[in-house]
Amino acid sequence: MSGPRLVPVRGADGRAGWSLVAANGRRLATAVRGYRSEPELASGVAELLAERAALRFVLSQSEDRQWTWTAYLPARSTRAGAAGGEAVARSARGYLRRDQCRQSVTGFLQGVEHVRRMWRTSGNPW
Structure with a gap:
């Protein structure tokens, strides 16, 4: 079954991360933070998938x-400064128009949902 998939990546600092890649190979989004280990990365992905409906998006x-x-x-x-939550993903590229950027958010959410279904089926997000 083809569709969006998560691809693990290594940052220049050696930390693990991910990219969400469309079926055509184009990157849709990347992780904001780097993870120290593969289990930490898997935990971060699991949290993203579990909390997908509660994500807040900021366009800039x-x-x-x-x-x-x-x-x-x-x-x-509830500590001071925590009101914004933790940044977990960002668009993989910039867009010329705001509506294109909003469409990218929709594509990201659809991709995350596809990955969630695949993970439930296979037990592996990759």
């Missing part, structure tokens, strides 16, 4: 006028 425009989005998990704490 960079200095070069490209629109991007960042996905945040719900806040787990």
Whole structure:
């Protein structure tokens, strides 16, 4: 079955991360944080998949006028500064128009849902 998939990646600092890749090979999103180990990465992916409906998306425009989005998990704490939650994913590229960026959010959520179904079936997000 083809469709979006998670691809593990290694950062320059040696930390593990992921990219969400469409069936055509184009990257849709990347992890914001790096994980110290494969089990920590798997735990982070599991949390993303479990909390997908509660993600909050922030669209922003960079200095070069490209629109991007960042996905945040719900806040787990009532401490000061925790209101925004934890950034977990960002768009893999910039978009010329805000509506294209919003469509990318929809594509990301559809991809995450596909990965969740595949993980439930196979027991492996990769």
